[in-house]
Amino acid sequence: MTTIRDVAKLAGVSIATVSRVINGEGQVSDALVSRVHEAVRRLGYQPSAVARSLKTAATEMIGIVIPDIMNPFFPELIRGVEDGARAEGYVTLLGTSGGDAEREREYLGHLGRWRVRGVIFIPGRHSVPDAAILAHLARQSRLVNMDRRLDGFAGDVVMVDNARGASIAARHLLELGHRRIAVINLALDSSVGAERATGYRSVLHEAGAYDETLVRYGAYTLESGRADATELLSHVPRPTAILAGTDLIAFGVLQAAAAMGIQVPRDLSVVGFDGISLIEVVVPRLTTVAQPTYQMGRLAATLVVRPDAEGDADSREHLFEPWLDPGASTRPLS
């Protein structure tokens, strides 16, 4: 490897001057500046970020730990995070945990040893993250909790208002005249499932349309949604609408309906949650409650690298507003 010393020698200056030129600090005469630049160019010199970081005790790297990159929600989130990081000159270390607490620990450990500026952490469903590890990470870097709530966590939290979103979805169906409404939600052991459950329930209950026997709790997968839907749609009388806890679950519902010869939206209205871009792909285009996934990722990254930039520094909880994104999978009850 060529080092700053090689550049200095070739340019006939000291390494301090080379450093100054490269970082644009201090006053250096034009003559030396161009000689240094020339030497850098000739040697193809690239300063070592490793050495630089050791000296400055800062890395210009952030980490993100997500449960599952195959879940279409996360690529968009990552895009936001990466753009946010990039805007500040940071690069992103990615770790996918598969929801496994052991792998979460492993990645958080890596991130800590690399002394990243901060970590955006989305815990898996069953993860009981090692409190000590998190505490240590938080001490040396900024920790931002996203999407799924980490209980007992004191730092910044970025997520959508799940209860609000769920109530928007439920209200939409009620306004369309539906009353026999089934719910296929995420299991209650995740904050996402629990919060959405309260949203669905409170609105449906208020309208006298909450039927516990039509409520299911499953996993964040298409298969889970399909299975639950298949069972629910065989009830007599059949539900006229289904509230799906996520878009992926809603896709499963669409499949189940298609397989049973039930036409959406004629015979059944379906509402998803998340607003992943793939809702455009299915037929009929899914009606869903969307969240500003990309923006949330960007905010999380900004919170990590420039915490003061976000106005109300006191507010640790950044709750985003979801909105109804109407598709062709819902229509008035006829």
Next chain:
Amino acid sequence: MTTIRDVAKLAGVSIATVSRVINGEGQVSDALVSRVHEAVRRLGYQPSAVARSLKTAATEMIGIVIPDIMNPFFPELIRGVEDGARAEGYVTLLGTSGGDAEREREYLGHLGRWRVRGVIFIPGRHSVPDAAILAHLARQSRLVNMDRRLDGFAGDVVMVDNARGASIAARHLLELGHRRIAVINLALDSSVGAERATGYRSVLHEAGAYDETLVRYGAYTLESGRADATELLSHVPRPTAILAGTDLIAFGVLQAAAAMGIQVPRDLSVVGFDGISLIEVVVPRLTTVAQPTYQMGRLAATLVVRPDAEGDADSREHLFEPWLDPGASTRPLS
């Protein structure tokens, strides 16, 4: 931050001993080993990967630069890469270029300055990567080119046999009796498009079924596929089948067909390419030519961190075999 010195002091040993214990090297008496471990535990000490890397001149990081993480093909690839890296104790730095040469340069620069062990590079469609940057990267780390061919590149290449895959798709339709076959392929300026084009053409041509007026070249997007399909499907007589250059394009074809009241597969057979997991979501389930995306990612990572592990070190070109993954979007011409 707590350093190796703090640990040494608390344990009453030299920093050399602490280092030995942590890395499990050299001979250290049991007594000191446990004293060091105890001190590490008490202080919550985590060795600095930055300092370690400066000393050892190795980082245990690899980089991957992809064009677009929203393209569902890449998350699966990344999963393979990350698992492969993780298996060797490496972490993954992610960069998405948006196909922009400027951002590619930026990320490759970052990766070089971080002295990563190697880089998996998937160039964007129009990228003319700076040869000098690549050469420099290749000198200090291992460079693996994936998916889209980087011309003039001398290192390892990992990709599917595109021509073979395209010919498999074309043959499938021919065997089903189709003759009026349209092709919606990727633009020829990417190696993927060009190679698939030769596969489609040679097989169709041999069967006397190659009709240049039914061939389109577009972008890797659903919209592009939908637009081209809408136009092609208005031809008289209408094509009875469409070869789509990617699954996403095929999704666009399905949408166009649905919008025009053309039933798949009754009135139109559609074959995709890539085998992304979402083919399960659409109705009818897409017939496609699949590639071992995850495995390819794993191999690329292994090639980077342990190049000797892959038997035939002489062969630089790792071409994977695609296969037909039959769905419900194709059927015999009636």
Next chain:
DNA sequence: TTGTATGCGTTATCAG
């Protein structure tokens, strides 16, 4: 404006 010298937290060499 420029250069010299110190130290960042490790690993590894060399003595003891």
Next chain:
DNA sequence: CTGATAACGCATACAA
């Protein structure tokens, strides 16, 4: 077996 100590490549305080 254990401990001093010298780098690793850079940024920076201090001198000149």
